[in-house]
Amino acid sequence: MSDLILFWHRRDLRISDNTGLAAAKRRSPKVVGVFCLDPNILERDDVAPVKITYMIGCLQKLQERYAQVGSQLLILHANPVQAIPALAEAINAKAVFWNWDVEPYSQERDRTVINSLTEKGIEFLNQNWDQILNSPEQLRTGGNQPYTVYTPFWKNWITKPKAQPVETLQNVEGLTEAEQEIAKLAGAITLPSAKDLGFIWDGELIISPGEAAAQERLEEFTNKAITEYQEQRNFPAVEGTSQLSAALKFGVIGIRTIWQATLEALENSRSQETAVNIRTWQQELAWREFYQHAMYNFPELADGAFRDTFKNFPWQTNEEHFQAWCDGRTGYPIVDAAMRQMNESGWMHNRCRMIVASFLTKDLLINPQLGEKYFMQHLIDGDLSANNGGWQWSASSGMDPKPVRIFNPASQTQKFDPEGEYIRQWVSELRSIDTEYLVTGKIPSLERHAVGYPEPIVDHKIQQQQFKLRYQQQKILSNGE
Numbered sequence: 235m236s237d238l239i240l241f242w243h244r245r246d247l248r249i250s251d252n253t254g255l256a257a258a259k260r261r262s263p264k265v266v267g268v269f270c271l272d273p274n275i276l277e278r279d280d281v282a283p284v285k286i287t288y289m290i291g292c293l294q295k296l297q298e299r300y301a302q303v304g305s306q307l308l309i310l311h312a313n314p315v316q317a318i319p320a321l322a323e324a325i326n327a328k329a330v331f332w333n334w335d336v337e338p339y340s341q342e343r344d345r346t347v348i349n350s351l352t353e354k355g356i357e358f359l360n361q362n363w364d365q366i367l368n369s370p371e372q373l374r375t376g377g378n379q380p381y382t383v384y385t386p387f388w389k390n391w392i393t394k395p396k397a398q399p400v401e402t403l404q405n406v407e408g409l410t411e412a413e414q415e416i417a418k419l420a421g422a423i424t425l426p427s428a429k430d431l432g433f434i435w436d437g438e439l440i441i442s443p444g445e446a447a448a449q450e451r452l453e454e455f456t457n458k459a460i461t462e463y464q465e466q467r468n469f470p471a472v473e474g475t476s477q478l479s480a481a482l483k484f485g486v487i488g489i490r491t492i493w494q495a496t497l498e499a500l501e502n503s504r505s506q507e508t509a510v511n512i513r514t515w516q517q518e519l520a521w522r523e524f525y526q527h528a529m530y531n532f533p534e535l536a537d538g539a540f541r542d543t544f545k546n547f548p549w550q551t552n553e554e555h556f557q558a559w560c561d562g563r564t565g566y567p568i569v570d571a572a573m574r575q576m577n578e579s580g581w582m583h584n585r586c587r588m589i590v591a592s593f594l595t596k597d598l599l600i601n602p603q604l605g606e607k608y609f610m611q612h613l614i615d616g617d618l619s620a621n622n623g624g625w626q627w628s629a630s631s632g633m634d635p636k637p638v639r640i641f642n643p644a645s646q647t648q649k650f651d652p653e654g655e656y657i658r659q660w661v662s663e664l665r666s667i668d669t670e671y672l673v674t675g676k677i678p679s680l681e682r683h684a685v686g687y688p689e690p691i692v693d694h695k696i697q698q699q700q701f702k703l704r705y706q707q708q709k710i711l712s713n714g715e
């Protein structure tokens with residue numbers, strides 16, 4: 235009889251191009267998947283219903299994939315620290331395999347699971363880096379330090395060899411009926427819906443759940459939009475980006491598969507210009523890895539500012555301003571459009587993420603951690619490393635060497651939404667307002683009043699001076715860092 239290997243899925247909800255799962259199959263033909271709905275994560279106050287809805291959809295598709303190849307994906311709803319080893323023991327698994335993760339919570343949890351498996355005499359294999367192309371160990375500065383600046387990271391990262399996609403799981407043996415009964419006694423349940431778990435999302439999803447949809451999206455993007463990515467990615471009214479972020483967050487598509495697609499696109503590109511566009515998209519994938527490496531190397535990032543100047547920064551407490559920002563009612567059309575896009579669709583364009591993050595921190599002088607949390611509560615792709623990285627970059631509190639980056643909402647609109655198309659799409663009351671007013675933000679009070687759109691809650695010019703003043707003072711207090 236073949237050894238039974240339990241494969242623990244976490245942020246790798248697929249059977250194709252999955253390094254740990256392929257290793258499990260090489261170890262034995264009998265491989266069964268498990269996913270644990272972890273109350274420690276689900277009961278946090280920063281979990282977006284749209285994200286859980288997408289995740290549950292992906293798990294449903296993953297169960298179908300397992301059934302197609304002859305096995306099962308078991309579902310647990312319990313603390314994995316106890317539930318994974320207990321299930322492995324009950325079904326007599328010889329080993330538990332999983333892919334490594336960068337997040338501090340995952341690493342601590344995994345160490346406890348390892349101890350428990352060791353006590354039970356169950357083997358484990360957890361050292362596969364699956365969600366990134368190069369491991370943090372491979373990427374060090376000349377002085378053997380982790381990178382804290384993106385550009386040198388990119389220059390080194392792009393020279394490192396990248397693995398090919400690994401084989402898709404197929405022809406596996408699953409659990410016998412008797413073993414399935416035992417699994418049930420050990421806690422395996424039918425997959426609940428997001429609603430069963432208390433997460434209500436009635437809107438559409440920006441991307442359909444599951445491997446096939448992610449693969450389709452990748453093909454669509456690399457066949458066309460990637461060739462104009464460098465220019466088009468900045469315009470929120472244009473579908474110029476891949477919208478693969480949720481699929482990447484949950485590992486519904488393998489990063490090696492994505493990389494391979496960029497290499498093929500490069501090979502097929504007929505001009506230098508096209509190649510530059512593809513290279514720009516590869517740089518975005520490198521940003522993703524940069525932030526994951528950063529989280530792995532500097533877990534303290536998750537708790538707040540990286541730079542000393544921002545550790546005790548005098549942020550303002552203003553409930554009303556924060557609420558106006560959340561609701562998309564600041565009186566700044568581009569900011570409001572972006573916040574409403576996220577509230578209503580669960581996704582926000584990258585350019586707009588930068589604009590609203592700058593607005594919260596540099597115009598409203600509100601602590602970026604509040605914005606970071608609000609994003610996690612609403613994004614389909616909410617991811618600790620990328621979100622924290624984006625917020626620290628925007629707040630100037632992170633690793634980025636350029637200290638004070640302040641976005642002017644009006645000039646951002648003039649450059650990136652010059653016809654006010656995006657604003658009109660998301661701020662319905664502004665649809666009939668003149669483009670000139672929309673892009674300058676100088677909508678006359680009478681018109682604002684007539685359509686029920688608020689006056690600007692702050693003055694950008696005054697607020698940015700305020701921010702700079704506070705920044706200079708803090709810099710002195712923190713010894714010029």
Ligand SMILES: Cc1cc2nc3c(=O)[nH]c(=O)nc-3n(C[C@H](O)[C@H](O)[C@H](O)COP(=O)(O)OP(=O)(O)OC[C@H]3O[C@@H](n4cnc5c(N)ncnc54)[C@H](O)[C@@H]3O)c2cc1C
Binds near residue numbers: 480
């Ligand atoms: C304040 C702020 C918060 C953010 N929060 C998140 C988040 O929670 N989750 C998340 O995935 N991204 C986050 N980002 C990064 C970026 O906005 C999204 O990854 C991107 O908008 C997703 O759209 P896309 O898939 O069409 O990206 P594309 O432009 O097609 O890029 C391809 C992929 O590269 C990665 N990527 C692109 N840009 C970045 C970036 N700046 N940082 C890290 N990875 C990147 C994503 O995985 C993305 O799917 C944030 C950015 C900012 C400024």
